[in-house]
Amino acid sequence: MGSFGMLSRRSLATDMPVMAQIRKLMAELTNPMSLAQGVVHWQPPEKALAKVKELVWDPTISSYGPDEGIPELREALLNKLRDENKLTKSAVMVTAGANQAFVNLVLTLCDAGDSVVMFEPYYFNAYMAFQMTGVTDIIVGPGHPQTLHPDADWLERTLSESKPTPKVVTVVNPGNPSGTYVPEPLLKRISEICKDAGCWLIVDNTYEYFMYDGLKHCCVEGDHIVNVFSFSKTYGMMGWRLGYIAYSERLEGFATELVKIQDNIPICAAIISQRLALYALEEGAGWIVERVKGLVKNREVVKRALEPLGKENVKGGEGAIYLWAKLPEEHRDDFKVVRWLAHRHGVVVIPGCASGSPGHVRVSFGGLQEEQMRAAAERLRKGLEELVLRGLVD
Ligand SMILES: Cc1ncc(COP(=O)(O)O)c(C=O)c1O
Numbered sequence: 001m002g003s004f005g006m007l008s009r010r011s012l013a014t015d016m017p018v019m020a021q022i023r024k025l026m027a028e029l030t031n032p033m034s035l036a037q038g039v040v041h042w043q044p045p046e047k048a049l050a051k052v053k054e055l056v057w058d059p060t061i062s063s064y065g066p067d068e069g070i071p072e073l074r075e076a077l078l079n080k081l082r083d084e085n086k087l088t089k090s091a092v093m094v095t096a097g098a099n100q101a102f103v104n105l106v107l108t109l110c111d112a113g114d115s116v117v118m119f120e121p122y123y124f125n126a127y128m129a130f131q132m133t134g135v136t137d138i139i140v141g142p143g144h145p146q147t148l149h150p151d152a153d154w155l156e157r158t159l160s161e162s163k164p165t166p167k168v169v170t171v172v173n174p175g176n177p178s179g180t181y182v183p184e185p186l187l188k189r190i191s192e193i194c195k196d197a198g199c200w201l202i203v204d205n206t207y208e209y210f211m212y213d214g215l216k217h218c219c220v221e222g223d224h225i226v227n228v229f230s231f232s233k234t235y236g237m238m239g240w241r242l243g244y245i246a247y248s249e250r251l252e253g254f255a256t257e258l259v260k261i262q263d264n265i266p267i268c269a270a271i272i273s274q275r276l277a278l279y280a281l282e283e284g285a286g287w288i289v290e291r292v293k294g295l296v297k298n299r300e301v302v303k304r305a306l307e308p309l310g311k312e313n314v315k316g317g318e319g320a321i322y323l324w325a326k327l328p329e330e331h332r333d334d335f336k337v338v339r340w341l342a343h344r345h346g347v348v349v350i351p352g353c354a355s356g357s358p359g360h361v362r363v364s365f366g367g368l369q370e371e372q373m374r375a376a377a378e379r380l381r382k383g384l385e386e387l388v389l390r391g392l393v394d
Pocket residue numbers: 038096097098099100123172175176204206229230231232238241242243
């Protein structure tokens with residue numbers, strides 16, 4: 001008996017990507033409005049796009065580049081990490097997006113069978129990255145019931161009691177799907193707990209500039225810490241697939257292993273995307289902050305649309321592009337509610353079950369400009385009013 005038709009147990013045991021399911025759902029609808037995918041409504045800086053347009057005939061664009069990224073971009077990133085993130089002892093590897101960066105890190109740091117720690121509600125792709133690499137002992141810690149901040153006391157207990165000690169702890173700051181940020185003292189405490197336990201800490205900073213109400217994003221640095229970043233939302237470069245990893249420059253062996261993984265997945269991030277990233281960085285953080293400011297109105301519009309669920313049931317939104325809402329108790333099957341909202345009210349959101357928290361939904365306020373956002377939010381509000389008053393009526 002051969003193995004034709006037998007698929008890997010790792011892959012079979014991995015969750016279906018929620019966005020693939022949502023895309024399928026949207027294809028069933030005639031005029032859907034999406035508050036589902038985590039995207040921004042802007043494109044990369046005009047000047048940067050214009051420069052890249054000139055580059056397509058340059059033969060270096062069509063060739064491979066160094067696994068770690070083109071030197072000019074890496075240098076620009078080191079400057080950015082130093083000036084904006086206060087990371088002064090970090091080396092950098094450019095990747096085809098933050099998701100690929102995360103998979104690289106899981107393959108570099110974890111063996112199948114290792115245990116790892118995440119916090120609820122978790123970022124679904126990070127969870128899947130563990131699953132698909134055989135890291136199936138995923139310990140999911142609680143968030144604070146009000147703030148959704150990772151519970152550091154629980155982490156301290158868990159790392160000291162679990163044998164063997166979990167290999168990796170990961171947090172997203174600010175969070176997807178919750179939109180909550182991790183305040184600096186808490187991030188430092190988590191870092192110290194991981195260090196004392198001899199455990200890696202991966203921090204996903206994809207939404208580093210997406211902070212509201214005067215809150216400030218911060219990073220931590222150390223030999224046990226790896227920071228992940230993305231160009232997707234910041235510079236509106238989702239489709240260009242560009243991110244990077246910042247890790248301690250003192251970890252020579254780490255860099256060697258990381259290159260092995262990189263060389264077998266993308267070899268290098270697309271050179272044209274790296275060039276665009278380089279030119280986008282010339283615009284600087286101000287370019288992003290200006291656009292993020294424009295999302296404040298969107299957030300208010302979506303927050304109001306969620307009011308039928310009760311203000312106390314709507315959380316997050318201090319950062320990133322998400323609000324996180326609890327559905328009425330009787331609607332724990334959140335995917336059923338998502339399908340109903342889509343088919344009956346023409347608006348699409350993400351079910352909390354994809355992040356380990358059934359009975360919730362994630363609503364993105366980044367993907368539409370204000371007028372369209374108002375129209376989508378109106379559909380959502382009507383849908384939620386009906387849900388609360390009458391349930392899932394036909
Ligand atoms: C927390 C988080 N990390 C990573 C990613 C993926 O980013 P990229 O497009 O750079 O792979 C996302 C995208 O939604 C995200 O929300």
